[in-house]
Amino acid sequence: MALFAELPGIGPRQSARIVMAILNWPPQEIDKFAEAVASLNQGVTFCQICFNFSEEERCDICSSSQRDPGKICVVERITDLQSIEKTGFYRGHYHVLGGAINPVDGVLPRHLKIDSLIERVKHYQEVHTNGHPADLEVILATNPTTFGDTTAMYIEEILRPMSIKTSRLAKGLSSGSYLEYADPATLQNAFKNRK
Ligand SMILES: [Zn+2]
Structure with missing residues (x-):
């Protein structure tokens, strides 16, 4: 029950x-x-790049030429990605972690798609060798909860030595709330004013 x-x-x-x-x-x-x-869970497959739902190896977002690969928005769940997509203003890519670090419930960094995010960032740097690594922006859009914040900080720490620009959503979202339930205007503002 x-x-x-x-x-x-x-x-x-x-x-x-x-x-x-x-x-x-x-x-x-x-x-x-x-x-x-x-x-x-049978027949549900995920994008091999960002872990969004996808029937192909790459989801519609990852394979779209209309999206900016220089921005990766890191979210906890596919439902967060869907909420952001609904607002229609974000034109970058995503990375779905599959949750947030939560030692109480036994969710450790290795259970999340953090390694693959780092691999993705490294790969981006490699293929843009004569470019500027700082051109890549990783937007940490985890939930404004204790676990979401911990997860964002953890990822920031790993990315810092890689000279990657990271940003966090602005504080417009009330603390302890979930991205998924934020209204589109609030979500859009949190994005616009990210730092
Ligand atoms: Zn994808």
């Missing part, structure tokens, strides 16, 4: 109501539901 309460927006009370509702279904319906949940 506690599992439903792990879903976004579902508290223990709603969780109990969902369980009660499901228990009223005919057994074959319950089986169908269980099967559907079990197959959720």
